[in-house]
Amino acid sequence: MIDYDVVIIGGSLTGRYAATIATQFEAKVALVEPPQQEFPYLLTPYALTSLGKLRQQYSEIASDAVHPNTVQWAEVMQKAKGVVTNIEELYSPVILAALGVDVISGIGQFERTPSLTFSVNQRQLRSRKFLLATGSRPVIPNIEGLQATAYYTLPEVLSVLTSPNPPTRWVIMGGNPSGIQMAQIFTRFGLDVTLIVRHSRILPQEDPEITQLIQAALEAEGVRILTATPVSQIKQIQGKKWVQAGNQAIETDEILLCAGQQPDLAHLNLKAAGVRSHCNRLVLNAKLQTTHPRIYACGDAIGGYSFLNIANYEAAIALKNGLFFPRHRVDYSSIPWAVFCDPQLARVGLSETQARCSYSNVVVLRQYFKSVAAAHLEMTTTGVCKVVLAPTGEILGATIVGSYAAELIHVFGLAIAQRIKIDKIAQLAPVYPSFSEIFAQIAILAYQTQLIRPSILDRFLALWN
Incomplete structure (x- = not known):
C-alpha cells in the first residue's frame, strides 16, 4: 500500500x-x-x-x-x-x-x-x-591545530557579530562566494579582514579578468587577500590565535571558515x-x-x-x-547565478575559458559600464558585460560584473534557453537612462565585428536606394 x-x-x-x-x-x-x-x-x-x-x-x-x-x-x-x-x-x-x-x-x-x-x-x-x-x-578542512582552536562557520558567526563587543580582527578562509561576501561586509563595518585562498585566485572557475576585477574592488575597500596560500597550521599562544598561511604567521582574534558546504x-x-x-x-x-x-x-x-x-x-x-x-x-546552460558582492558578479552559460575548450572559434564582446549613462548617474561605473559568441551569433555565455548584474543576466539566460542570437538582442530598445543600455552597447559591438549583417533582402533593396 x-x-x-x-x-x-x-x-x-x-x-x-x-x-x-x-x-x-x-x-x-x-x-x-x-x-x-x-x-x-x-x-x-x-x-x-x-x-x-x-x-x-x-x-x-x-x-x-x-x-x-x-x-x-x-x-x-x-x-x-x-x-x-x-x-x-x-x-x-x-x-x-x-x-x-x-x-x-x-x-x-x-x-x-x-x-x-x-x-x-x-x-x-x-x-x-x-x-x-x-x-x-x-566543510571543515584538515588543518593541524584547527580543531583545538575555536573557529566559526557562517551560521554561527551571526551571533558573534551581534554581541556587545564583537572581535575586530578576522581571518576568513576560502575564496568561494560566501568568503568573498563576508570579507567585504566585515570590512565595511570597520573590521580588519584577511581573506586566505589556497587557489591562485578567488573564484578560480571564473575567467582571470573577472576575478581580478572583483579582487581589486575588495582590496580597494581594505580586504587583505592572500592567494595561492595554503594554511598549514593554527595555534593559540597565550590567548592569541595564530594562522600559519604560507610563509606568514597572522595574528587574529577569530577565524571564519568559508571552505564550502x-x-x-x-x-x-x-x-x-x-x-x-x-x-x-x-x-x-x-x-x-x-x-x-x-x-x-x-x-x-x-x-x-x-x-x-x-x-x-x-x-x-x-x-x-x-x-x-x-x-x-x-540543462544548466541557461541557468544564471550570481555572487552578491559589490560590484555584483553574475554569469550564465560558458565562460570564455570554457568556451575555448569546447569550440574551435569563439568571439568575445566586452562593453564597460562607463559607457552607460545610468552608471554615471548612480556613480557606479565599475563593471563590464562580457558575452561569448559562436561565429554564427549564437550566445554561448555571458558574464556581468557591475551594479544590477544579477538582474541584467536574465536577458542572456533567456536568449540561451530560446536560442536567440545576438542580432535579436540588437532589436531591444532599452529605456534611457537605465543599466539595460548595456545591451544596446553590446549590439553595437556585434555590428562592428560583422556578427550582425544586413539581410539579403536589405542588401538587394539598398541597390535601388
Missing part, C-alpha cells in the same frame, strides 16, 4: 519549495524536516547583500566618531533577519499544511521492510518516489537503500535520479555552490521525472 506519491526528505528551503511544486502536480506529498528547522544560511548571499547598502547609509554616522561595531551590527542584522523571516513565511509549515502537505518533524532513515520505506517517528512512510532535498553542513546525508542510511556516492557526492544521472530508481535528489543534497535558484530548478526537474514519465534532463 502506497501512502504518498512523493516523500520529500527536507531540511532546506528547497525542500519546502519542492513540496509546494508537488501539490501543483496534484500529488499526495509528505515533507520530513528536522525538528525546529531554521535556515540561517539565507542571510548569505540574499540578505547579506542588503548589509553593505545599509552600511553605506550609516557612513555619515560612522564618520562622526561613532564606533563601527556598536549600533550598526545589531540594527542591520535585525533588518536582515526580518528579510529572512519574510522569505521563510512564504513556505512556512502552516502554508504547506494548508496546501495539503503532510509536514512531519523528525529525523528518519531509509529501510527495506522488504520494500523501500522511510522510517521516521516510528512510522514507515511508503511512497512511489522519494526526493532528497536536505540541507548541507560546512557538503551534503548532509550521513543519517539517512542511503547505503541500505542502494544509493551510491563517490567522493562524498551522490551518483546521479541527468534526470537527477540516484542509483536507486525511486530516489531523486536536488539542491544541497547534490553538492556544489548553494544557489537557491539552481536548487529550485533541480527540484522541479526531479519532481517531473519522479511523478511522471522520466524524460526531463537537467
Whole structure:
C-alpha cells in the first residue's frame, strides 16, 4: 500500500519549495524536516547583500566618531533577519499544511521492510518516489591545530557579530562566494579582514579578468587577500590565535571558515537503500535520479555552490521525472547565478575559458559600464558585460560584473534557453537612462565585428536606394 506519491526528505528551503511544486502536480506529498528547522544560511548571499547598502547609509554616522561595531551590527542584522523571516513565511509549515502537505518533524532513515520505506517517528512512510532535498553542513578542512582552536562557520558567526563587543580582527578562509561576501561586509563595518585562498585566485572557475576585477574592488575597500596560500597550521599562544598561511604567521582574534558546504546525508542510511556516492557526492544521472530508481535528489543534497535558484530548478526537474514519465534532463546552460558582492558578479552559460575548450572559434564582446549613462548617474561605473559568441551569433555565455548584474543576466539566460542570437538582442530598445543600455552597447559591438549583417533582402533593396 502506497501512502504518498512523493516523500520529500527536507531540511532546506528547497525542500519546502519542492513540496509546494508537488501539490501543483496534484500529488499526495509528505515533507520530513528536522525538528525546529531554521535556515540561517539565507542571510548569505540574499540578505547579506542588503548589509553593505545599509552600511553605506550609516557612513555619515560612522564618520562622526561613532564606533563601527556598536549600533550598526545589531540594527542591520535585525533588518536582515526580518528579510529572512519574510522569505521563510512564504513556505512556512502552516502554508504547506494548508496546501495539503503532510509536514512531519523528525529525523528518519531509509529501510527495506522488504520494500523501500522511510522510517521516521516510528512510522514507515511508503511512497512511489522519494526526493532528497536536505540541507548541507560546512566543510571543515584538515588543518593541524584547527580543531583545538575555536573557529566559526557562517551560521554561527551571526551571533558573534551581534554581541556587545564583537572581535575586530578576522581571518576568513576560502575564496568561494560566501568568503568573498563576508570579507567585504566585515570590512565595511570597520573590521580588519584577511581573506586566505589556497587557489591562485578567488573564484578560480571564473575567467582571470573577472576575478581580478572583483579582487581589486575588495582590496580597494581594505580586504587583505592572500592567494595561492595554503594554511598549514593554527595555534593559540597565550590567548592569541595564530594562522600559519604560507610563509606568514597572522595574528587574529577569530577565524571564519568559508571552505564550502557538503551534503548532509550521513543519517539517512542511503547505503541500505542502494544509493551510491563517490567522493562524498551522490551518483546521479541527468534526470537527477540516484542509483536507486525511486530516489531523486536536488539542491544541497547534490553538492556544489548553494544557489537557491539552481536548487529550485533541480527540484522541479526531479519532481517531473519522479511523478511522471522520466524524460526531463537537467540543462544548466541557461541557468544564471550570481555572487552578491559589490560590484555584483553574475554569469550564465560558458565562460570564455570554457568556451575555448569546447569550440574551435569563439568571439568575445566586452562593453564597460562607463559607457552607460545610468552608471554615471548612480556613480557606479565599475563593471563590464562580457558575452561569448559562436561565429554564427549564437550566445554561448555571458558574464556581468557591475551594479544590477544579477538582474541584467536574465536577458542572456533567456536568449540561451530560446536560442536567440545576438542580432535579436540588437532589436531591444532599452529605456534611457537605465543599466539595460548595456545591451544596446553590446549590439553595437556585434555590428562592428560583422556578427550582425544586413539581410539579403536589405542588401538587394539598398541597390535601388
